[in-house]
Amino acid sequence: MTDRLSVIFSALADPTRRAILARLAEGEATVTELAEPFDISLPAISRHLKVLEAAGLISRSRSAQWRSSRLEAAPLREATAWMERYRRFWDDNFTRLDAHLKRLQEDDS
Amino acid sequence: MTDRLSVIFSALADPTRRAILARLAEGEATVTELAEPFDISLPAISRHLKVLEAAGLISRSRSAQWRSSRLEAAPLREATAWMERYRRFWDDNFTRLDAHLKRLQEDDS
DNA sequence: ACTTCACTTAACTCCTTCGTTAATTAACGA
DNA sequence: TCGTTAATTAACGAAGGAGTTAAGTGAAGT
Numbered sequence: 001m002t003d004r005l006s007v008i009f010s011a012l013a014d015p016t017r018r019a020i021l022a023r024l025a026e027g028e029a030t031v032t033e034l035a036e037p038f039d040i041s042l043p044a045i046s047r048h049l050k051v052l053e054a055a056g057l058i059s060r061s062r063s064a065q066w067r068s069s070r071l072e073a074a075p076l077r078e079a080t081a082w083m084e085r086y087r088r089f090w091d092d093n094f095t096r097l098d099a100h101l102k103r104l105q106e107d108d109s
Numbered sequence: 110m111t112d113r114l115s116v117i118f119s120a121l122a123d124p125t126r127r128a129i130l131a132r133l134a135e136g137e138a139t140v141t142e143l144a145e146p147f148d149i150s151l152p153a154i155s156r157h158l159k160v161l162e163a164a165g166l167i168s169r170s171r172s173a174q175w176r177s178s179r180l181e182a183a184p185l186r187e188a189t190a191w192m193e194r195y196r197r198f199w200d201d202n203f204t205r206l207d208a209h210l211k212r213l214q215e216d217d218s
Numbered sequence: 219a220c221t222t223c224a225c226t227t228a229a230c231t232c233c234t235t236c237g238t239t240a241a242t243t244a245a246c247g248a
Numbered sequence: 249t250c251g252t253t254a255a256t257t258a259a260c261g262a263a264g265g266a267g268t269t270a271a272g273t274g275a276a277g278t
Contacts, residue, residue, distance in 0.1 A: 003124055005121075005124075005127065006122050006123065006124055009118050009119070009121040009122035010118070010119060010122035012114075012118040013115050013118035013119035013122055014115065015112055015114075015115055018114065018191075021195070022194075025194070025195060025198070071195070071198055072198075073195040073196075073198035073199040074199050076192045076195050076196075076198075076199060077199045077200070079188075079192060080189050080192050080193075082127075083185045083188060083189050084189075085131075085134065086130070086134060086180070086182040086185050087182075087185075089134070089180055089181075089182035089185075090182040090183050090185060090186045091186070
């Protein structure tokens with residue numbers, strides 16, 4: 001489980017971490033600010049942030065005693081890129097396009 | 110961790126399972142066929158398939174003693190839908206669009 | 219200097235996941 | 249019916265989350 005995609009997907013597999021990302025979409029926030037909506041301890045949040053950072057989903061900076069987190073969505077691009085490979089299996093437009101291309105190919109023969 | 114997205118993301122967090130999905134993109138396959146490229150036991154594969162099925166990423170059918178798996182990509186749509194919320198944080202076009210919309214809004218005032 | 223604030227690290231528990239081998243089920247073929 | 253093939257279930261162990269409380273770090277405020 002040492003590959004990037006696995007790290008990204010398992011970071012996203014936790015609802016608390018997804019909620020943290022959602023919060024960060026509204027702007028940077030400190031650890032205590034991020035912890036506020038949740039009923040779990042600060043150390044637990046601290047570790048969630050570590051996981052998100054390891055996945056590249058956030059970056060962190062410190063000023064004085066505050067460590068503020070910032071959303072870094074680039075890994076989501078990687079993840080979606082992987083999923084795109086399967087788009088034709090779910091997307092109606094793609095399915096139609098696929099059928100269209102198939103028809104063209106048959107016309108070729 | 111009982112929500113759909115978590116189940117989907119953690120199903121995708123395993124490289125073996127992603128490889129299985131990749132294989133299934135080429136067509137249905139039986140358990141032994143799916144197991145073939147991997148250096149792990151059949152029971153292990155069997156459980157991976159169970160996880161994928163629980164996430165809705167595959168469906169299974171049986172004929173005689175063979176259980177064949179089929180890719181069901183719909184959950185990937187859900188997962189990408191969630192990620193799309195963050196697209197403006199990574200996609201250049203979205204960033205430009207965003208800036209454009211901001212400019213329009215400023216013109217309104 | 220001492221305290222307080224913001225956060226992390228350590229040590230521990232509980233539960234789940236991923237793998238194993240051995241046993242079981244279920245269907246087919248002779 | 250008996251053996252073979254395909255796959256699952258059972259029972260187990262190692263490793264890894266995710267949570268806890270308690271202790272430690274480091275900068276700021278007084």
